[in-house]
Amino acid sequence: MKETDLEQYLIIYYHSLLTLNEKLAYRHYLTTQKAESSGSDFGKILIQTWGTRDKEALKLLEDGYDAFKKKIATRLLKEVPELIFINNCPKCKKLARTPEAKQCRFCGHDWH
């Protein structure tokens, strides 16, 4: 397991803080991932249904998903740090699985 993926954590648990274009781009990315593992016709339907044609949203993905995640994380931590709880383990300081988690997935420490 990857040590910490703060960027993914922010996108999942603080999804409501994403802009509309970021949400569209994220959904588009997930859909293209799913479409690639589906048959070509079904994949096309998925993208037509859940993907976006919004140029601004697609532009966010043009440098790849890792760059996209990083852009969002940087923006959120700069613009709304007071709304974000980075739930690091009190013992080993690694990032917990969710903002509500009270047990560390790395060292097993429990802070209930």
Ligand SMILES: [Zn+2]
């Ligand atoms: Zn820990």
